[in-house]
Amino acid sequence: MARDGADPQTRILNAARTEFAAYGLAGARIDRIAKSASASKERLYAYYSDKEQLFLEVLELNLREFASDAVLTDHDMPAFAGALFDHAVQHGDHLRMIDWARLETDGTWLPALEVMLGYRDEQVRRIRLAQAAGRVDAAWDPAQLMTLIFGVATAWMHEPGAVLAYGGTPDPAAIPVRRANVIRAVERLVAPAALAVDATRAAASVSN
Structure with a gap:
């Protein structure tokens, strides 16, 4: 021991x-x-039995941790995006493992794939509930919106300039600003049409 x-x-x-x-x-x-x-x-x-089995075991473990760490609650999509961003910053190794799996395996990731499909389906269900509650623009297809939000939340982890400048390690001083921008972007992305118009008018009146 x-x-x-x-x-x-x-x-x-x-x-x-x-x-x-x-x-x-x-x-x-x-x-x-x-x-x-x-x-x-x-x-x-x-x-x-072999290195690939161990790799897939690690992939599944990482994905289970991710699936329990970033969950949409209270119809709050901006907060969900913030949680996704936080997880990506704190567990960059999880994103790297997904990238390695996509590049180096044949796509047969079960049960790791089952974990992520189940997670995705549950978040899509919750997005539909948020739409029904008037918190998210109903014009969005929930599955497409889920993909877009994940992309926004992880943008800096894949953006070439940021990755090359800091060797893959986020600049600590930039993290709070990036997180705020993720939340702001998702707020605008999901805002129901009437609320988006009101926000635009309010911004215009302030600038005038």
Whole structure:
């Protein structure tokens, strides 16, 4: 037992999360994962038949954490976008794992894919409820809106200039400003038509 008290399989998973996020499936090395986990390669293979199985296990674990961390509540789409942004900043490794999975696997991600499809369907259902409550523009197709909001919330994690300038690590001073812009953008995106017109008129009267 390691000094941190974690069992061998947990240590292997934690080490694999770091390794796969950094190097992807092809670049990851089982010997590095085992060494980092203070476990033998034989012990690792007792839990996972090959590197791809371990990769998919990590992917599923990450997605389950994401699905429990960023959920639409109280019909509040801007707050939902803020939660998505926060998760992306705090767990950039999760987004990298999704990118690696898309690039390096054949798309057979079950049960990881089932986790995300279930999460998406639940958020789409909640968007419909927010539309029915008059909090979200009913002209939007809920599934399309879900995709757009995810794109807005994670824009800076994929925008080339930001990624190259900071080596993939967000500039700490910029994070609050970016988060505020995400929320503002989603507020405008989802505002029912009547509210959007009122907001435009109010802004125009202030400027005059």
